[in-house]
Amino acid sequence: MAVYTQLGPQQVDTLLAHYDVGKLVALKGIAEGVENSNFFVQTTQSRFILTLYENRVNPDDLPFFYALLKHLHDAGCKVPQFITDRDGQWLQTIAGRPACLIEFLDGVSVTEPTEAQAHSTGAALGHMHQALADFTLSRPNSLGVSAWRPLASRCTVEGLESIATGLSARVFAECDYLEAYWPTDLPVAAIHADLFPDNVLMLGDNVSGLIDFYFACSEVRAYDLAVTHSAWCFSNDGTAFDAEVSAGLLSGYADYLPLDTATREALPILLRGACLRFLLTRCYDWINTPANALVTRKDPLAFLRRLDFYSDGRHVENMLGHYT
Numbered sequence: 001m002a003v004y005t006q007l008g009p010q011q012v013d014t015l016l017a018h019y020d021v022g023k024l025v026a027l028k029g030i031a032e033g034v035e036n037s038n039f040f041v042q043t044t045q046s047r048f049i050l051t052l053y054e055n056r057v058n059p060d061d062l063p064f065f066y067a068l069l070k071h072l073h074d075a076g077c078k079v080p081q082f083i084t085d086r087d088g089q090w091l092q093t094i095a096g097r098p099a100c101l102i103e104f105l106d107g108v109s110v111t112e113p114t115e116a117q118a119h120s121t122g123a124a125l126g127h128m129h130q131a132l133a134d135f136t137l138s139r140p141n142s143l144g145v146s147a148w149r150p151l152a153s154r155c156t157v158e159g160l161e162s163i164a165t166g167l168s169a170r171v172f173a174e175c176d177y178l179e180a181y182w183p184t185d186l187p188v189a190a191i192h193a194d195l196f197p198d199n200v201l202m203l204g205d206n207v208s209g210l211i212d213f214y215f216a217c218s219e220v221r222a223y224d225l226a227v228t229h230s231a232w233c234f235s236n237d238g239t240a241f242d243a244e245v246s247a248g249l250l251s252g253y254a255d256y257l258p259l260d261t262a263t264r265e266a267l268p269i270l271l272r273g274a275c276l277r278f279l280l281t282r283c284y285d286w287i288n289t290p291a292n293a294l295v296t297r298k299d300p301l302a303f304l305r306r307l308d309f310y311s312d313g314r315h316v317e318n319m320l321g322h323y324t
């Protein structure tokens with residue numbers, strides 16, 4: 001569940017009085033998500049998401065997210081806009097929390113994507129990357145390659161071994177490998193960094209919205225493709241790779257940005273990096289979240305299985321065969 005702060009209609013009425021968006025008709029907490037408190041707000045004029053930023057989003061980063069979404073929206077990408085009040089303010093305080101009123105986008109997130117849906121997602125990602133080529137703000141990636149070893153240490157050897165025997169050695173060996181081979185010659189730009197299926201809204205086969213940009217940061221651009229590939233192209237538990245979904249995602253992306261030689265050569269490393277990032281954050285949460293907490297812990301081993309898959313160079317070669 002993700003309603004950490006409760007809100008009453010009176011508080012939301014008071015907030016909405018600053019905007020030209022009509023009067024409150026319905027207010028409902030949204031269960032999905034784990035980072036922020038989200039509410040569905042229906043007014044006499046339209047529908048909105050009201051997000052209250054809880055401890056994991058640093059309020060100092062909000063101007064970066066605002067500018068990023070405005071830039072993408074102005075470039076025609078399907079992302080929600082932050083709504084400004086009559087004084088031009090988009091950042092408010094409600095119940096003592098920083099809060100924003102955000103455009104509501106139609107669509108549902110899929111759990112078992114088809115090739116066509118993956119194609120549309122790849123295209124939306126490529127379009128976004130193209131649009132961000134002239135976006136000038138930056139935000140360091142606090143979960144990038146240099147953060148993985150310290151994060152693994154914070155998980156502790158015992159913690160990692162409690163999840164799977166041998167996991168600790170595997171994780172530290174992977175840190176050695178990725179630190180040695182992480183690409184330094186590819187374009188760096190603002191990326192989404194967490195484009196899992198639950199952060200993509202779809203209507204039928206078509207993307208209607210990309211949401212949840214709160215991990216967005218400056219990074220090797222193709223790493224975003226790697227993250228998205230690792231999130232979309234496997235069964236949830238990571239045991240089954242779906243070659244059709246992979247082909248759809250890559251071809252949608254390549255409609256906007258070519259998979260040039262440098263990108264193709266770096267992808268095996270970037271894909272392994274994406275797996276290690278989610279393996280480690282899930283391990284950390286697994287170890288530090290009580291089993292009976294309201295937030296459901298995500299299975300870390302689902303990303304160890306993906307890491308195993310990508311570590312076999314033949315798999316990535318087959319996937320990219322069409323582009324060489």
Ligand SMILES: Nc1ncnc2c1ncn2[C@@H]1O[C@H](COP(=O)(O)OP(=O)(O)OP(=O)(O)O)[C@@H](O)[C@H]1O
Pocket residue numbers: 002030032033034035036037038049080102103104105106198199209211212213214
């Ligand atoms: N702009 C939007 N339009 C429509 N629905 C939205 C929008 N933003 C968020 N939602 C809904 O709210 C849910 C939670 O939003 P979001 O993923 O941003 O939360 P979060 O707490 O940051 O989640 P996460 O755990 O994925 O980081 C989404 O799954 C979606 O159903």
Ligand SMILES: N[C@@H](CCO)C(=O)O
Pocket residue numbers: 194196215278281282298
């Ligand atoms: N999308 C992530 C959670 C947010 O980083 C995961 O599934 O582990």
